Amino acid sequence: MRKIRNLFSVRERRALVLPEEIYGGGPFIELRGRREVCVQGCRRILLCEPEAVRLSLREGILSVQGRGLSCATYFAGAVSIRGVICAVSFEDGGEAVL
Numbered sequence: 001m002r003k004i005r006n007l008f009s010v011r012e013r014r015a016l017v018l019p020e021e022i023y024g025g026g027p028f029i030e031l032r033g034r035r036e037v038c039v040q041g042c043r044r045i046l047l048c049e050p051e052a053v054r055l056s057l058r059e060g061i062l063s064v065q066g067r068g069l070s071c072a073t074y075f076a077g078a079v080s081i082r083g084v085i086c087a088v089s090f091e092d093g094g095e096a097v098l
Helices: 010-016
Strands: 028-032 036-040 042-049 052-057 060-075 078-092 095-097
Touching: 028 078, 036 060, 042 060, 042 078, 052 078
Parallel strands: none
Antiparallel strands: 028 036, 036 078, 042 052, 052 060, 060 078, 078 095
16 A cells, blocks of 8 residues: 555645644554554554553554454554454553553
8 A cells, every 4th residue: 555645745635634643654543443443553562462452653552451352463564453442542651641
């Protein structure tokens, strides 16, 4: 998939009001109900257990809490986590930040 950065000029991106996360290289996180969270921009899976998944991102660590969690797919920095999602949070220096 070609990056949006290469498809549109700066002026076009501003006119479309695209969030920086889509073209700026930051993580893109999509929550699909309470059953799936998809993350693009994952550097590494730090922990994958039925109650918790932790992912290393460029900006820090993303923590997903729930029940029956599993990493369904992981390819080219994109991770799909499935199960019952109870919480999604960012960690900064060991403290959870919302």
